[in-house]
Amino acid sequence: MSGIRRYLEFIGNVGLFALRSARRAFIPPFEFMMIWRQIESVGWQSLPLVISSGLALGIVLNFHTRSTMIRFGAQAMIPTVQSLAFFNELGPLVAGLLVAGRVGAGIGAELADMRVTEQIDAIEAFSIDSFKLLVIPRIIACIIALPILTVFIDVAGLTGGYLIERGISHLSLSLYLNRAFSQVGWATFIPPTLKTTVFGFIIGVVSSYFGYTTNEGSSGVGRASTNSVVVSSLLIILADVMLVKSIFFLYPESAI
């Protein structure tokens, strides 16, 4: 019974933390410098991981779809399948999970360490709003960086697919792109890419919550880091299910 109570308490606390963040994000002062620093940390520094993962995933996806498509005589459709898979689902979800792993752990550990080493108290002692200075910029950076990283993983995935196509089928780049984008419309690119802003919000809020509210000393730093990744990843997958359903409802053509 106490387990269920703790679980409900946790959901309530994260929900309140998210509401507080959403409300405070629109109240000045706006920490533009901190937001920029965090975008650099969340976005720029995640780029090598995101691009290499996208490239590898594109290659693997091409290998896996090739045998099936050949069996049905639809080899020419491989670039189309590849692009639809990346734009609709693989790009956004994998980008979200990668950032949850790299950035979520980092935010959780960094804020927890700042709490443990009294850096947050030092900020408050100067009458600087630590929540606005530390939490809000991280959440905003995650929201801004994730759609951009998603575009990069999409491009990297298509590049990986093209490399295999080029090696096996000697397909030209223009023909590959022509086939890849033949079925891609507004509804198959913009809504799935923009849904990652929700993933960014989840990563920012959850990891900041675990880091900012830790009160367990140095052991809390590790726990905040682990919990940030586990809970963010879980919530991203759950949110993805709901967002995909919503996109199908709003843009039925993307469901075909």
Add this chain to the structure above:
Amino acid sequence: MKASPAISFGKVSKAFGNIDVLKDVSFEISEGEALCILGRSGTGKSVTLKLIIGLLKPDEGTVCIQDQNIVGIEQDKLSAVRRRMGFLFQSAALFDSFSVNDNLALPLERFTKKSKAEINSLIEQRLKDVGLGQDRYKMPVELSGGMRKRAGLARALILDPHILLVDEPSSGLDRITSSEIDELLLSIKKKDKTTMVIVTHDIREARRVGDRIAVLDQAGLVGIGTAQELEGHGNELVKALVSEKDCHAH
């Protein structure tokens, strides 16, 4: 007419869960006075500092800073009171992702209308005062423990506070470095007439820097006075702590 105290605690109580950390603690600190707080670990010394600056709220009692009770006051009024205080944390609590320069610049950029040139020269001066003139653009991770304490002290003093709160200035430092920190505190006290509250385990430091010494034990204030007064105190713990002339108290 008697001048009003810089800091006054009126029957302050604070508990964490079922554990009473402070119970009905009352004392006053005059303007320009340095009070050293001694006591065993977990007796509420650091909590006392955090209550003074409003980072913690007492469960009962009043905490007055220059006659203004800060318990339950609005955030903007509390912010104004805090800006008259500086706090050197036990671990120095420098912001890891900022250079020493940026650590000092942050409060200046937020709370003063000084130009960039004025801020630069003020930072330069403060860092020279604490002997870190050459380390201005270093990151905290590049500094030794003693240098971090000095940088933390420079940051605590950057807004010219009336009250300086210092948590364990000598912890983790060798005797020579901690003596240098004590020298810095003494010079600040002499030069700026800053009111100081210093939490320490080191009786030598307390005798050297403090005008008076307060001893906390079992959630209460068991003794307060000059070192000489406390040497003849009736409480055995107070006597034991204060008479340890050449070693750390517990």
